[in-house]
Amino acid sequence: MIRILIVEDERAISDLIRMSLTRAGYQCRCVYDGLAAADLLEADAAFDLILLDIMLPGADGFELMEYIRPLGIPVIFLTAKNAVSDRVKGLRMGAEDYLVKPFEIIELLARVEVVLRRYQKLASTLDVGGLHIDLRSMQVFRDGQEISLTPKEYELLLLFAQNPGIALYRETIYQRVWGGEYTSTTRTVDLHVQRLRRKVGWERRLVAIPKVGYRLEA
Ligand code: CA
Numbered sequence: 183m184i185r186i187l188i189v190e191d192e193r194a195i196s197d198l199i200r201m202s203l204t205r206a207g208y209q210c211r212c213v214y215d216g217l218a219a220a221d222l223l224e225a226d227a228a229f230d231l232i233l234l235d236i237m238l239p240g241a242d243g244f245e246l247m248e249y250i251r252p253l254g255i256p257v258i259f260l261t262a263k264n265a266v267s268d269r270v271k272g273l274r275m276g277a278e279d280y281l282v283k284p285f286e287i288i289e290l291l292a293r294v295e296v297v298l299r300r301y302q303k304l305a306s307t308l309d310v311g312g313l314h315i316d317l318r319s320m321q322v323f324r325d326g327q328e329i330s331l332t333p334k335e336y337e338l339l340l341l342f343a344q345n346p347g348i349a350l351y352r353e354t355i356y357q358r359v360w361g362g363e364y365t366s367t368t369r370t371v372d373l374h375v376q377r378l379r380r381k382v383g384w385e386r387r388l389v390a391i392p393k394v395g396y397r398l399e400a
Pocket of ligand 1: 190191192235236237238
């Protein structure tokens with residue numbers, strides 16, 4: 183199981199991150215100040231990823247980074263500041279990525295996944311809803327039979343497969359798969375979801391949520 187350390191002193195944010203990551207199948211550990219993080223890492227450095235707030239009591243995120251770097255654990259900075267200098271500094275210090283608070287959970291999950299994949303911590307296949315998805319070859323199978331999907335259908339499938347049980351807004355789906363601004367007159371999402379359902383046999387799994395969008399029943 184993938185282990186993620188969350189170093190964030192704002193309880194509400196920390197709790198939200200932990201809940202979301204736990205639901206996505208990660209094992210999480212939370213600490214709320216910089217010194218506690220350093221102590222924990224000294225005793226147990228078996229983490230696959232660290233989410234690191236910058237402004238922390240005890241020791242700040244930048245100070246901790248000096249400490250984490252030799253351990254070779256990838257870091258995503260969480261920063262409340264929109265200051266470019268902070269982000270640049272974080273990346274220069276070896277962080278893999280950063281997230282500016284407040285962020286959407288779906289964005290957090292996506293970035294966590296990208297970093298884990300870069301470090302080859304994630305499996306290259308995904309089994310969900312009776313489908314077997316090979317993320318490297320971008321092939322999708324049901325009962326050993328390959329299902330042919332268009333590139334957009336594949337991206338749509340992956341978005342649901344990687345966020346099981348999570349309600350996805352039409353706007354979010356549109357932005358993630360097609361990019362650009364969603365307007366309520368756009369039926370692209372609905373049409374593609376209908377086609378995808380039929381193609382992969384998710385008629386009952388991919389449920390519509392009135393006024394919101396869709397959710398893949400886990
Ligand atoms: Ca903070």
